[in-house]
Amino acid sequence: MTPPPAADRVTLGELYRGFFTAGARGFGGAMPWARRMLVEERRWLTPREFTDILGLCNFLPGPNIVNVSIVVGARFGGPRGAVVAFVGLLTLPFAVVLALAALYTRYGHMPGIDAVLRGVGAAAGGLVFATGIKMAETLPRTALAAGFLVLAFVAIALLRWPLIPVLFTLAPLSVLAAWPRRP
Amino acid sequence: MSPLGTLAARFMMLSLVAVGGVQSILPEVHRVVVEMHQWVTDAEFTQMFVIARAAPGPNMLLVTLVGWHVAGLPGALVATAAVCAPSCALSYFAAGVWQRFRGAPWRRAVEAGLAPITVGLVLATGWLVMGGAPGGWVAYTITGLTTAVVLFTRINPVWLFVLAGGLGLLGLV
Numbered sequence: 050m051t052p053p054p055a056a057d058r059v060t061l062g063e064l065y066r067g068f069f070t071a072g073a074r075g076f077g078g079a080m081p082w083a084r085r086m087l088v089e090e091r092r093w094l095t096p097r098e099f100t101d102i103l104g105l106c107n108f109l110p111g112p113n114i115v116n117v118s119i120v121v122g123a124r125f126g127g128p129r130g131a132v133v134a135f136v137g138l139l140t141l142p143f144a145v146v147l148a149l150a151a152l153y154t155r156y157g158h159m160p161g162i163d164a165v166l167r168g169v170g171a172a173a174g175g176l177v178f179a180t181g182i183k184m185a186e187t188l189p190r191t192a193l194a195a196g197f198l199v200l201a202f203v204a205i206a207l208l209r210w211p212l213i214p215v216l217f218t219l220a221p222l223s224v225l226a227a228w229p230r231r232p
Numbered sequence: 233m234s235p236l237g238t239l240a241a242r243f244m245m246l247s248l249v250a251v252g253g254v255q256s257i258l259p260e261v262h263r264v265v266v267e268m269h270q271w272v273t274d275a276e277f278t279q280m281f282v283i284a285r286a287a288p289g290p291n292m293l294l295v296t297l298v299g300w301h302v303a304g305l306p307g308a309l310v311a312t313a314a315v316c317a318p319s320c321a322l323s324y325f326a327a328g329v330w331q332r333f334r335g336a337p338w339r340r341a342v343e344a345g346l347a348p349i350t351v352g353l354v355l356a357t358g359w360l361v362m363g364g365a366p367g368g369w370v371a372y373t374i375t376g377l378t379t380a381v382v383l384f385t386r387i388n389p390v391w392l393f394v395l396a397g398g399l400g401l402l403g404l405v
Contacts, residue, residue, distance in 0.1 A: 056364070059331040064278065071262075072288060072289050072389055074393075075289050075290075076288045076393055077361055077393075078290075078292065078357070078359075078361065079289055081287065082353070083263070087325040095260045098340065100347050100350055100351065101346075101347065101387070102397075103350050104343060104346035104347055104349070105321065105326065105327075105330060105346070105356075105357070106351040107252075107346075107349075107350060107353065108251065108346075108401050109251070109322055109323045109325075109326055110247060110249060110250045110251045110318075110319040111247060111253065111292075111315075111316065111319030111320065111322075111323065112245075112250075112253040112254065112290035112291070112292045112321065113252075113253060114290055115290060115292070115316060115320065116319065117317070119324050119325075119331075120323055120324075120327040123324055123327045124327065124331070128324070131320070131324050135316070135320060138289070139289060139312070140275040141288065141289070142287050142288045142289025142290070142293055142367060143289075143293070143296060143308070145288060146283060146284055146287035146289075146293040146296055146297060146307060147285055147296070147297075147300060147305075148301060149283045149286055150280070150283050150297050153279065153283060157269060161401050162282075162284075162286055163260075163400050164285055164400045164402075164405070165286075165325075165397045165400045165401050166285070166400065166404060167371070167400045167405045168374065168396035168397045168398070168399045168400025168401070168404075168405040169393055169396055169397045169400065170361060170371075171362060171372075171374035171375045171378075171396055171400075171405060172374050172375070172378045172389070172392045172395075172397075173361050173362075174358050174359070174361040174362025174375045174377065174387050174390075175358075175362075175374065175377065175378025175379040175381075175382065175389075175392070176378055176379075176382055177354060177355075177357050177358035177361055178335040178355065178358035178359075178362075178378075178379045179378070179379045179380075179382035179383045180354060180358075180382070181351055181354035181355035181357075181358055182355075182383060183270045184350070184351045184354055185278075185351045187347070187353075188347055188348055188351060190345070191294070193348075194347070194348040195348070196348075197345075197348040197349055197352065198348040198351050198355075198357045198364065199351055199352065200292040200332035200347045200352065201351075201352025201356065202352040202355050202359075204355075205352075205353060205356035205357075205360075206355070206356035206359035206360060207359075209358070211256075211280040211308075211379055212252040212255075212256060212353075213252060213256060213310045215249055216250070216252070216349070216353075217249070219347065219349050220349055221350065223339055223345035223346065223349055224342050224344075224345030224346065225273045225345070226239065226342045226345065227336075227342075227344035227345040227346075228339075228341045229287070229337050229341055232272060
């Protein structure tokens with residue numbers, strides 16, 4: 050699949066602004082906002098490319114969205130692109146978290162914050178669900194893919210098993226199943 | 233070693249084992265900052281976790297707050313850089329390797345194998361984010377409405393977040 054034409058010319062300034070908005074809107078997690086920015090708004094990546102990059106980033110240490118900023122930044126702008134995308138992603142969250150902490154220290158509590166978070170959490174859950182459904186549309190329609198999707202969901206969401214053993218058990222099995230057959 | 237140096241050294245070591253983000257090393261961060269160095273108390277650690285979750289962006293910002301508590305703004309910058317630099321360097325390297333093998337059959341197999349698991353994990357995250365707010369029918373309505381709006385309309389979901397936050401503030405969620 051060829052990348053959309055917009056991806057040919059991504060400047061450092063655009064990388065910064067793109068990841069800045071993803072970070073700034075990322076209440077309840079920046080991942081769905083990053084996908085929206087990269088795939089739907091700016092069209093720097095195809096849906097398939099985003100899924101592949103996120104899949105790779107899940108295996109790397111660190112928050113997966115931070116890793117996505119590094120991988121995407123590096124792809125369009127080399128080492129400088131990686132730094133710019135990373136700094137863009139974290140600029141506003143960094144400032145906001147320090148401001149919240151300062152308010153908290155000063156007033157000893159944050160009135161209403163739990164109540165606001167309950168509401169935002171419900172909306173964030175919906176946004177993440179919708180993002181997952183959109184990503185599922187790029188998967189091959191096979192019983193194998195559906196099976197591994199359901200296994201990953203059940204293990205993490207319903208059984209609440211820890212991520213690392215689940216990831217490192219399911220992934221090799223799924224990759225093995227997808228391995229090209231010798232003719 | 234100065235507190236800033238210790239902070240950097242500790243967080244850089246944790247960075248490389250944080251597969252899945254800060255959640256997976258949270259017990260270890262707690263052990264280091266609360267029990268081993270007593271930089272923050274147990275109660276402060278819990279507050280920082282809540283504040284980091286309230287801010288946009290990754291939960292990793294908890295580490296930023298620990299740095300801020302230990303040494304002000306320089307501490308916040310050093311802690312954030314320390315927890316990110318090693319894992320980011322690894323990601324940069326991995327991106328290069330990945331790009332070099334574009335088109336290789338094994339890379340296509342790896343991507344085909346990882347894709348359904350990646351999507352399963354995203355859906356599981358949605359479930360857990362929602363479950364973090366075990367609400368009544370108002371919460372479920374907001375979740376369902378947001379899902380539908382994002383899937384079927386071009387409305388920016390930011391407005392749903394504002395609306396949902398407002399409903400929460402009014403005590404309705």
